[in-house]
Amino acid sequence: MVKKGKFGWWVFSVSLIKRLSLILMVLTILGGLSTPAWSQFEEYALKAVLMEKFTHFIQWPNTLTNGFKLCVVGENPFKGALHNLAALTRINDEPTTFVNIDGPDAMPDCTMLFIGHSKQHSLARILDRLHRSPVLTVSDTPGFARRGVMINFVIKDSKIHFEINPEAAHAAGLKISSRLLKLATIMPSVTGGENKEKK
């Protein structure tokens, strides 16, 4: 293990350099043949779990009679994460189902609705369809909170943060705990003119 010798870099012998090079070359070649992305995967697993955590701080106006319905409209970046989340845990202590929404009619039946990035051009219509329905809307598209989505994920410094539009939640009859608001960046709705962001 230990080689005696005069102090210096040359003691990192030829065999060591070869070992290092070999390991790195083999791994990079193997890596070149591989498939899915784990960093992106972890981001959406984290967002999925945060969505579950949000429900601990939000009060819906009515008792949920048909369980907790977790929906996605538009492109679903979570892949299996929300589906597995619904299978793993009872959100809000309710039996939980996950649904990919195709058309607007089913949206008011949702308890929580994630609006995908692909719906940025039809966001206004979606929100109109949900008008005052007690559906917690969530997204991860820049500007969506200002446009009326209640919670919007953003990434800063490689960490997940979120914005909350309390006016939108209030209009839908949802009560958001001050503890959750403290963790969020508060975003007012766009009502014309310049809006200022406040923390």
Add this chain to the structure above:
Amino acid sequence: MRTVGYLYRRRFFASAFAGMLSLGYPLESPAGQSKEVLQELLSLDIESLLAINVTTVSKKSESILLAPGTVYVITEAEIRRNGWRFLQDALKTVPSVYLYDPQSWVWGGQRGLVSNFSQTLLMINGREMNNLIASEAFISRQFATHNIKRIEVMASPGSALYGANALAGVINIITREMDPEYAGLELGVDYGSFNSRGLSFVFGERLGAWRFSGSGMVYESDEEDFTRFVQDTKKFSNGWEDNNLASNSINAYDNPSASQPLNLQVDYQDYYLGVNYYKNRQSHGLEKLRWDYTSGEDNREMALFYGGVNTPISRNKKLKVEYQRTRSKLWGRYAAGHDPGTGLESPDNLDTFTFASTDTVDPNLSFAQNLANNGYIDPDNITDADIRRYFTHTYSNKKSRGSTRDKLEIQFDWDISDRTGLIVGYTYDAIRYVGLVMTDAATGTGSSFDVLVDISKRKHSYDNIKQGVFAQIKSELSIDRFWLTAGVRADRQEHYGASVNPRLGLVWQARQGSVFKLLYGEAFREPNVFELASDPDVKPAKLRSYEANYSQTLGREARLFLAAYKNNVSDFLGSVGSNIGSGIGKVEKQKVTGVEFRLDAKYRRWMSFLSGSLIVDGKQTGQGQSTDILSIPTQRANAGVTYRFLSRYSANLLYRYTGAYDALSGNPDSTNIFTIQSAHQFDATLSMQDIMFSGKNVNGFFTITNITDATVYQANVRRSGPHKFLQGGRAAYFRLVAKW
């Protein structure tokens, strides 16, 4: 002048880079359906999720489940639920960790590699806090939990990334104020049995591009009174009954403690500057068998100053450069009659003293009084010569600047693709050790165990320069859900030459909630100053570790973790109970095979866990002998159950079991092997979280430890004199923290 090494380094990087540049990865959608990772994340609170980072195993963020090692994580919520006040309280339920508590600073290690905790690297926010002179993960009262966000315990060998001292793994404390999002001020108060009291703070504030953060505590305690135990010559000083010093002189016990940890950091954009500091004073607890058991004192002071930059240099590359300056010193005394702060400056040699057979020694008097009564000294005029001659059982480098270390660390992280990451780094350490003066010879008891160090080493006469390069690559293989991690670190140490330590991890995330891992690692530990003093030719210890892990999701809210390992150590440096030769330093090989498990489950308002460890086989060989390992409990289990009520309160019951095990007497001159009986301990805790009171957020706990007041003994694994150690009885503590 360019050397052969230079040319090979060029080839090394050229070949690696060529391979990487050939990669053209399509950005595909993630698999995203790992129930294990979701369950892991579901167990965290929202603040933890927003700040999620796991850094120990690969020196960068990654999922614990997919990390190429065994990592046990203790969260802030778990600490509060269980009412753990200090780091050692939290470590007691970690399956891989073996702790021995002589009521001063804890001894132990991981996975059967136990001694003075010098086999494990202890870090705060990724920075090494092992003391310099003994390489010990010194844990007394200076690591309170008031500022701990998470504790990551890596049970696998860590030398492939961290170099020396990470033989048996790594303990990394992540403090709360280091979270960039932490904002506010917390003030806490601790109070409890034995007049234990503490005041603590944590703060973080951002002002534009600047951020200021810190935490600290002032803690004092009388600590538990073990007078009755130390007077029990059958249990405490077994084997010394015929020794007047042992049987007649231990009349009292006093073990007050005080600690002042302080952490501060200033950040400006990507630059940072900070310090991790502590001062810790305690007596020696039950550590040594002494004829004066009331005046012992042990002081430790350590300051780690650091500054650096951690900056992205492109979308997928990050560079960290950090300089650290550490100061570490200790001073104290084992016996009365001398001020440990007395400044001795380089006497020529170390003298020892024993009374002549014609002297009259009264064991009820202090050492100094006996010297005076027999005419050796004038008590009103003790000279430096007297001190050198008669009082060398005091140890000190208080008057020195202490040992110092300058360390430069450069780390480059490159996410080559979405499934391949590379870390390369370089470290330079220059350590100047200041020796200390210590001998027990004058007291006449337990003397054969301790090591004499040349008194001239109070000045820094022993230097050690080290350099290390490390590289690690993690890649997802073309076979679906397989990750391969390979790393190697080469260290060049001034006195021992080079040590190369590779590690390899294969992780398979199978379907249906299963993760399998196969791990191999090598690690080493350098001898410390004490070990060098006793044997100049002593070699570094070398570990080869083989491990298999299995994690399985069970139903909706339960998860099982199993680990099996085999650790083979050559030239083991430690004093684990051994009846080979005379004990310390004589173990040429040690093999430990064991298993660990942890089961977590949640059901509505109930949470529970069951964990444990089993040493299947443990052998030591040396001097032509082979023997079973002694003094390590081979069967341990922990169980906890928590009930949440009124949404912000929880009641918790923790049970700890240690099976009976054979131990070698702590008396180093004895070969007596005896059995330490099985032990059952229960702790009960009531905790609250996020209670709003007068506009402040209040957290806290009230805990009763060892509620049945069970009598529990531990082996004296370092064989420091006492036959065995008694553990603490029933006690109660509370902590209240208010946040603005």
